[in-house]
Amino acid sequence: MAKLAIDTKIQKWGNSLGLSVSGAIKDIPHFxxxxxxxxxxxxxxxxxxxxLQPSDFLPFSEAQLLEEPDAFTSHGELPASPLESEIIE
Structure with missing residues (x-):
């Protein structure tokens, strides 16, 4: 559902057509x-x-993932438990 509907028009910009992204058109989606x-x-x-940018949903950068793990980043003390969907009976 649209948060707001705006009537505007597409105009000629040089050799192209353009739509101005200003006011609420840029502010509401934070463009x-x-x-x-x-x-x-x-x-x-x-x-x-x-x-979406990788930083929007990934907690670590590629450089951080390629660094050597240390005692803090390896989380070796955490036990691994299978997910319910991984258990075959």
Whole structure:
């Protein structure tokens, strides 16, 4: 469900057509300059959504994962238990 609907128009920008992303169009989804987006295209229009960045859902960077584990990061003291879905009876 849309949080807000705005009537606007697509205008010519140089050799292309453009839609100004300003005001509520940028503020509600928190778009900033260079925000990566995914555009889904349909016969009657398109939808623009932010793409998730690895930092949005991964707790560690690639560099951190490649570092040698130490006593703090290895978590060797934690016992591993199988998930219920991993148990075959």
């Amino acid at each position: 900033t300059e260079n925000t990566p987006v995914k555009v889904a295209i349909f016969e009657d229009g398109f939808i623009v959504k932010k793409t």
